[in-house]
Amino acid sequence: MSKNKVIVTGGAGFIGSHLVKKLVQKKRKVIVVDNLSSGKLENLWNLGLKKTDFGFRKLDLTDFSQALEALKDGEIVYHLAARVGGIKFLHESESDELLALTENLAIDSNVFKASLKRKIKKIIYTSSCAVYPLEKQFSFGAVFYERDLAIEKILKNQKFKFKLSLNPDGGYGLAKILGEIQLNLMKKIKVGIARIFNVYGINEPLGEKSHAISDLIKKAIFYPKKKFTIWGNGKQSRDYIYVTDCVEALIKMERAISKVSPLTLNIGSGKAVSINEIAKKIIKISRKKIKPIYDLKKPVGPLSRKADIRKMKKILKWKPKISLDEGLKITYYWIQKTINA
Numbered sequence: 218m219s220k221n222k223v224i225v226t227g228g229a230g231f232i233g234s235h236l237v238k239k240l241v242q243k244k245r246k247v248i249v250v251d252n253l254s255s256g257k258l259e260n261l262w263n264l265g266l267k268k269t270d271f272g273f274r275k276l277d278l279t280d281f282s283q284a285l286e287a288l289k290d291g292e293i294v295y296h297l298a299a300r301v302g303g304i305k306f307l308h309e310s311e312s313d314e315l316l317a318l319t320e321n322l323a324i325d326s327n328v329f330k331a332s333l334k335r336k337i338k339k340i341i342y343t344s345s346c347a348v349y350p351l352e353k354q355f356s357f358g359a360v361f362y363e364r365d366l367a368i369e370k371i372l373k374n375q376k377f378k379f380k381l382s383l384n385p386d387g388g389y390g391l392a393k394i395l396g397e398i399q400l401n402l403m404k405k406i407k408v409g410i411a412r413i414f415n416v417y418g419i420n421e422p423l424g425e426k427s428h429a430i431s432d433l434i435k436k437a438i439f440y441p442k443k444k445f446t447i448w449g450n451g452k453q454s455r456d457y458i459y460v461t462d463c464v465e466a467l468i469k470m471e472r473a474i475s476k477v478s479p480l481t482l483n484i485g486s487g488k489a490v491s492i493n494e495i496a497k498k499i500i501k502i503s504r505k506k507i508k509p510i511y512d513l514k515k516p517v518g519p520l521s522r523k524a525d526i527r528k529m530k531k532i533l534k535w536k537p538k539i540s541l542d543e544g545l546k547i548t549y550y551w552i553q554k555t556i557n558a
Contacts, residue, residue, distance in 0.1 A: 293337070295467060348393050409473065445500075
């Protein structure tokens with residue numbers, strides 16, 4: 218069988234489902250790999266996809282033999298599979314931190330090793346803004362540049378190889394850094410590393426692993442039966458990119474790495490928005506008279522995250538299209554419809 222399939226690990230997840238839809242629309246032969254521990258096939262059906270649109274392999278990538286099976290007949294791998302969650306999951310306890318580290322390390326190492334065995338041509342890897350130095354993430358107005366963690370440059374310097382100053386956001390951030398290091402050492406495969414900031418939109422997790430936006434939207438929908446509580450003082454800010462824009466950037470990276478590899482790019486909107494501003498916009502969409510209350514005892518994570526996206530815009534010749542106002546409306550009405558279904 219000719220090796221011409223696109224493998225999407227984590228393809229039944231939030232971002233993965235949108236990526237699969239876009240690739241199918243581009244007439245690509247897509248294989249979805251997912252163990253369905255957090256992803257759901259419903260995410261794909263939600264987007265109008267049918268069983269005949271893609272192949273599906275239910276496999277556990279923490280097992281190498283299954284990772285090898287996952288990549289069979291593949292040519293391009295979009296590696297999105299990861300153990301992820303909201304702030305509660307990432308920082309609730311040391312055991313959660315350890316789980317985020319060990320499971321993601323196992324998944325990444327197996328997929329990368331299997332990619333070499335299967336002679337995969339290209340890997341596009343979803344890393345995270347969590348790789349950046351935590352001390353900077355706790356400064357208001359912080360902007361992150363790819364050079365703040367220049368792994369490729371450090372590894373090229375034989376004298377200081379592996380002399381990295383690391384202070385990522387938790388076990389998840391550390392696992393992503395180690396994933397990036399492995400990819401930078403894989404010279405036989407074209408590599409794209411997407412340091413993704415905060416993604417939101419249709420198919421967001423709505424349960425325990427809710428992100429800030431989906432959590433606030435749910436609170437607005439259920440108000441006044443439930444309180445509209447903001448964690449912390451609401452001044453913490455994030456760089457939000459709508460999910461279809463994130464997917465567009467990943468697909469453009471696939472083409473870009475034909476010329477530049479390894480390629481590391483920030484994927485974000487390049488704008489920082491506070492939780493208070495997000496809350497205000499959500500309240501406006503809800504058309505309710507909502508009075509927020511603040512819970513200063515809740516964890517809030519880093520104070521500030523904003524992506525410098527000049528490199529992304531220059532190399533991909535592209536910038537995000539969906540405004541925050543538009544994206545929030547789409548997300549609000551989807552969550553409302555999903556809850557009421």
